[in-house]
Amino acid sequence: MSNALRREILVAMQIVLLALLSVASASAQATQLEKPPMADEVFKNIQVLKGMPADQLAPSMQFVNASLGVQCDFCHVPNAMDKDDKKPKKIARQMMEMMFAINKDNFNGSRMVTCYSCHRGAIRPVGTPIIDEAKMTGGAMSMPMPKQPEGEPAQPSGPAAEELIEKYVKALGGAKAIDAVTSRVATGTIDFGGVSYPIDVYSKDPDMRASFVHMPDGDNITSFNGQEGWLGAPHRPTRDMHGSDIDGASIDADLHFATHLKAMFRQVETEGTEKVGDHDAYSVVGKREGKPPLRLYFDEQSGLLLRLVRYGETPLGLLPTQVDYADYRDLNGVKVPFRWTLARPSGQFTIQAKDMKENVAVDVAKFAKPAGAPEGPGKR
Ligand code: HEC
Numbered sequence: 001m002s003n004a005l006r007r008e009i010l011v012a013m014q015i016v017l018l019a020l021l022s023v024a025s026a027s028a029q030a031t032q033l034e035k036p037p038m039a040d041e042v043f044k045n046i047q048v049l050k051g052m053p054a055d056q057l058a059p060s061m062q063f064v065n066a067s068l069g070v071q072c073d074f075c076h077v078p079n080a081m082d083k084d085d086k087k088p089k090k091i092a093r094q095m096m097e098m099m100f101a102i103n104k105d106n107f108n109g110s111r112m113v114t115c116y117s118c119h120r121g122a123i124r125p126v127g128t129p130i131i132d133e134a135k136m137t138g139g140a141m142s143m144p145m146p147k148q149p150e151g152e153p154a155q156p157s158g159p160a161a162e163e164l165i166e167k168y169v170k171a172l173g174g175a176k177a178i179d180a181v182t183s184r185v186a187t188g189t190i191d192f193g194g195v196s197y198p199i200d201v202y203s204k205d206p207d208m209r210a211s212f213v214h215m216p217d218g219d220n221i222t223s224f225n226g227q228e229g230w231l232g233a234p235h236r237p238t239r240d241m242h243g244s245d246i247d248g249a250s251i252d253a254d255l256h257f258a259t260h261l262k263a264m265f266r267q268v269e270t271e272g273t274e275k276v277g278d279h280d281a282y283s284v285v286g287k288r289e290g291k292p293p294l295r296l297y298f299d300e301q302s303g304l305l306l307r308l309v310r311y312g313e314t315p316l317g318l319l320p321t322q323v324d325y326a327d328y329r330d331l332n333g334v335k336v337p338f339r340w341t342l343a344r345p346s347g348q349f350t351i352q353a354k355d356m357k358e359n360v361a362v363d364v365a366k367f368a369k370p371a372g373a374p375e376g377p378g379k380r
């Protein structure tokens, strides 16, 4: 079996697992609308993560995977996640207790130490400093977890964040031109590290977005209607988006993200400079009300946005998603990235647009809930 194929199967298995988890939490949610169901009400054997909303269980588990550089079966018996047969699962429970205690006793209960602080992508933390620098970044992760965005900014350096945002808007073509865009349709390819498929992406005001990945056995659909979102795949039940998925989808769907940026933040600060690929970039952290922060990287030369990092909230720590923008081209007086790479600790994909059209009519039906397996063959 080729590596690419093996990776694809792994990704598919994870998607199925996560879909199962979400369906479990979604059906419990439907019966009890006021209070979101807690993990211990939905799952069979929760001893430590009690009182956490059930829809945070899946991202918490992904956080653990990323922190230790392992897959789910390191701790779990496949298809019987509630069983405690594997030793690492029992140790992981103790570790969760320990982590909460460290933070409670030493950091006033704020989440400063996480699984990743010690493990850094390895099963066994290293307690002795390593001399070989190349080995210090080792570990099984495909992407380093970015620094914690919650702490106080170190020594702010570079232009003020507000100025960088203004420069970004100007570099794109100006607020007027950006706000004149009401829809965008892109066609191209999506690449999962070696395997690629055709993709169409539709965006439309206000905040609607849908992508259709044309796989051999049918379309993989991600749709967001401005408030709710769904993930649909052939032969599988449609899964609802939750929490940070919805936050991410609404950012991706916003055709006027650049001109909305300032209003999004209750506090925004330049952190310093960092390399993004070959480019020197200013990094800016924006804190939002009731949502995890965003980290933005602006090209020092062009002023364009090179990278956006957003975070999913879990009780164990923040789970990062990194989006890199490249191949900016001019479209009706507005610069648009024709390539974007979305990376999570669990893997990444790149979308390369070949063709883009703006301000064309897009049927709102594209953004509706996709028909899933249980509902039988449906219309798209
Ligand atoms: C390092 C060990 C570890 C890894 C890796 C891990 N888990 Fe867990 N998982 C746990 C522990 C510990 C619990 C129980 C938490 C508690 O008691 O509060 C748990 C609980 C669960 C439960 C609840 C089961 C039930 O019904 O009680 C599910 C579902 C689950 N994990 C899924 C996953 C998935 C999916 C992955 C991979 C994305 C994963 N886990 C990766 C340690 C792990």
Ligand code: HEC
Pocket: 064, 068, 088, 089, 091, 092, 095, 096, 099, 113, 114, 115, 116, 117, 118, 119, 123, 124, 125, 316
């Ligand atoms: C303060 C540091 C620290 C934190 C925080 C921490 N761990 Fe650990 N963990 C360790 C050390 C050290 C070991 C190795 C013990 C050994 O070598 O026997 C370990 C071992 C483990 C093991 C056993 C690995 C094996 O050998 O099979 C698991 C599983 C584990 N940790 C999960 C977690 C999870 C999940 C979290 C977050 C909830 C976490 N750890 C947080 C320090 C930490």
